[in-house]
Amino acid sequence: MHSELIISTYNSPAALGLCLESVAAQRVMPDGICIADDGSGPETRAVVDAFAARMAAHGRPVRHVWHEDRGFEKNAILNKAIASSTAQVLVFIDGDVMIHPDFVARHLALTRPGRFSTGSLIRLDADATASVTPEMVRSGQVFDRGWLRRNRALGKLSTWLKTRPFPVPVMALFEILSPVRRALCGANASVWRSDLLAINGYDETIKYGGGDKHLGIRLNNAGVRGRHLRFSAPLVHLDHPRGYADPERMRRHKAMIRAARKSGEAYTPHGIVKEEDSAAR
Template sequence: MRSELILSTYNNPRSLALCLESVACQRVRPGSICIADDGSGPETKAVIDAFAAAHPELTVRHLWHEDRGFEKGAILNKAIASSEAEVIVFIDGDVLIHPDFVGRHLALTRPGRFATGSLIRLDAEATAAVTPELVRDGTVFDRRWLSENRAIRKLSTWLKTRPFPVPVMAVLDRLSPVTRALCGANASVWRADLLKINGYDETIKYGGQDKHLGVRLNNAGVKGVHLRYTAPLVHLDHPRAYADPEKMRRHKALIRAARKSDVFWTPDGIAKG
């Protein structure tokens, strides 16, 4: 099956460069990489160009639109629409993915079934300490390093580091009582299923757009499975100046309404109207 990794980014070139280092370390590589850029400046383009030049064996495309504020849903819809892949793996440009990350997603995702995971969050100090070398040698996924950098404070986070063999962790994935709510920084979906629901609702900005997508996938009969404990992902800290509490309350109301209905199509998605 053809696969594509769609990576969303906005004006965070340092995190993007580190993220791409982790992408290059994948044991199972995606067929192509799409960097869905929500209006970043030339520093981001320079990072992408340098990565593509350093890895000619990888197919990299840079999809950009003008900065109009937080329009992640719109650029992701353009990426979905223009993709030639059958299955799409989604991450954000501020995460580091374990070398088995893409392979695990591709092993689980099926037509009518999406896969989604979770995050191990670094604070600002730990984020500043991350280097390309720590990504390439896998230190950023090491439990001791994560613990020393204050990232492991609960049993559930420790389990996200995949402390036991994958078959054992896969059982815990299936047993996890956590709702299979789609996490846009750690998800994979069959492209045909995304087209079935018309992609992201572009009226939903920061705060809830991924959950809303997941609810509509459920309404369309596309159910989620966990790789919460089998696809480690480390999140780099960053400010969120675009967070608007009033809009986030509106988005939560839209998610609640979607859960109570059987509606899965959005008129404000890939196709308009």
């Protein structure tokens, strides 16, 4: 079973650097790492190049999949990463998160064809985000419940449970019993590449807001069922502005999500293979 970790990013080199520190600390490493870059500049490339050199010493290839900046086109760059991958299992995170040392291992332990696994986020506010250093990531301090509590990140019982306070078998039981809908969260997900290709990947007409959820619904419609890692794969999210959010587009995307759930559609004509490409053949 060959695996690849796909990390989406856009012009956030400092956050990406912290994310990659957490990747380097994984107890079980993926076979490969792909940075899916939505048009970042040279500062991000420098971070990726330095990380690739570091991983080469451990025999872990790092790919930098990039396209020019056309605004928020995360779904398009993810499709490019999926299409060009040779891995069987793809684990997805965003470049503004830090993953627990057991994160990849937990995803790989649960993966199988016909299943996607998905988790959630522990969110830091702006002040806590500004205090994070690479050493804090390497030491695991950013996952410490005391530090998270002092930094206002554990306001709810459900968020405290996301820190994995009990052994994994106990947390897994909580996940199975959780009434929360198994909606795909693209910052914490894994799925077999063949299952993604069967539905043609992400719908590229969806920009910011709802693309992950739409993908998860179409996977469900294709018979690929979701499995929670809500409480057993901790992940801490760094705060950032969202100037690209467009309320009108988000309303359109919500309508698309409702339509997909109602219609049972699985395949999108606006994904990895485009309608015009199919027509040309």
